[in-house]
Amino acid sequence: MSHTPSDAELLERRARLLGPAYRLFYERPLHLVRGEGVWLYDAGGRRYLDAYNNVACVGHAHPRIAQAIARQAGVLNTHTRYLHAGVLDYAERLLATMPCGLEHAMFTCTGSEANDLALRIARIHTQAQGVIITDHAYHGVTAALAEASPSLGAYVKLGHAVRKVPAPRARGLNAQQAGAAFVEGVRAAIADLQAGGLGVAALLVDTIFSSDGIYTHPAGFLDQAVAAVQAAGGVYIADEVQPGFGRTGEAFWGCLRHGAAPDIVTLGKPMGNGHPVAGLAVRPEVLAAFARECRYFNTFGGNPVSMAAAAAVLDVLQEEKLQANALATGAYLRERLAALQQRHPCIAQVRGAGLFIGLELAAPGEQAASATQFAATLVNRLRDEEGILLSATGPRADTLKIRPPLVFAPEHADFLTEGIDRALAALGQ
CATH class of the missing domain: 3.90.1150.10 (Aspartate Aminotransferase, domain 1)
Structure with missing residues (x-):
């Protein structure tokens, strides 16, 4: 026994x-x-x-997801250096849900990997290093992302090219007022990064500000900050690991509630309902320099079993x-x-x-x-x-x-x- x-x-x-x-x-x-x-x-x-x-x-142990994983695992599991329709079918469905202009998808195993890849793409595209985050953000556990995740604790040192700004705690303000308050910190960070010769690569925010305390309203308070970063040559990375896949109810992606168009959207945890699959969607013009200068390969990112799990999640979200x-x-x-x-x-x-x-x-x-x-x-x-x-x-x-x-x-x-x-x-x- x-x-x-x-x-x-x-x-x-x-x-x-x-x-x-x-x-x-x-x-x-x-x-x-x-x-x-x-x-x-x-x-x-x-x-x-x-x-x-x-x-x-x-939902835990959803039979539709478990069956999709088992069915594909019983047939084939390999990687994206071979042709396979599963990754293309999923990419097509995923991109159809995204804000206009995000035309390429790339796949990883975790949200940390997705955010790490997004930073690499942003830095090569902009030829700058500076990243702006909120003051208690969490974006991942790779070396680069831990240095941009102050919520991990005081023992994690902020990266030399990372600047924190106050989260948009917009009590009693309308979208214009809240946006003006938030952009004030962003503009100061931009000026500091430029003065230090680092330039501005990206504004990286979780669009529900989960680790900062959950700040969702008024919708639209990101617009001014995004415009300031893009005017300084940077890109807007919307970290949708927390608010994505319909969680806010008002939109399929949290960033869509705010109106400002992201250059990169990163995805993680919910994508496979617990199966380790993640990724990003990106504007072609933002990806172009990275594609010229780097190879991208992730042994398990985009494998057929992961794509089957992710596709089943989209099915359930829609059908239920x-x-x-x-x-x-x-x-x-x-x-x-x-x-x-x-x-x-x-x-x-x-x-x-x-x-x-x-x-x-x-x-x-x-x-x-x-x-x-x-x-x-x-x-x-x-x-x-x-x-x-x-x-x-x-x-x-x-x-x-x-x-x-x-x-x-x-x-x-x-x-x-x-x-x-x-x-x-x-x-x-």
Whole structure:
């Protein structure tokens, strides 16, 4: 009879085999063994509502995706240095969803690789080095991207050609006012990069500003910053790893909410519903210099199995009308959360678009550090007592990040809000 390892045994083996650099969620780590739709199940059979995981964007263990992967894996898996219709069929479908002018697709395995490739393309196209990001951004884990991801922590040093600007925290402003406030920091970064002889290669932003605390409104606040960067010779890279594939409900890509046309769009986690596939879409004129001067080859990027998984995700998104569901269920969830705000003074603000919502917390009358601790306490209580999985984001980690699979329905929104209500009451808030 096989032995089922305890959590303590797994933790000991993990520390011994994987080393100390890895991190786990929650004060009491979660041992998951199965997923289905919006639910995850631990080794003891307990069910948890996943209100956090955008990787499985069409739901955990979706049979359509699993079948597509198995079917293609049973026939052929190779790479893009051989002809194969799968990568072309997918590229054609993907590009048809993109903003006008993005006519080429390139494929990687991870969002980090996609952003890294986008920076290489931008720097060769512009013959400049400077990159502008927001002040608590996250864009990836390669060397170049870690140096442009201040949210990884103080131990990660900003690259010499990277400049941070304040995120567009546009409370009470219209799009023009919010854009003017954001572009002020961008123009200062442009001037600094030019004065240092680095030039401007790119403005790289996650168009929902997830790590900065989730800032979605008013739509259109990026236009002035994008225009300033492009006037300085740089390109606009829209990092759609977080808001892409219909999550905002209002548009298939987060950048489309803001109107400004990106030169490169990068994709990641949700693209294969957990299968490691990612990529980018790019304007031909931006890719031209890179194509002349470099070879691009990624052994697993664009392989037939990955393309089958990605194509199945597009099928499910369309056939199950998940963008429309994100719009409707997201609006309903924000209404429920706004009602909670009336009863719980610790909820400072509800913001978001579609099924990407930030619930900013405050500890009344205390310092910001206590809001950070309060958010952590609430996240752990929701996991332990309510069976709800969330995390916190923002510079002070004081904003609950609500980012569930797109199959999230009104009954799941009720489960979530009622659980938050009980947890806040139990914590005296």
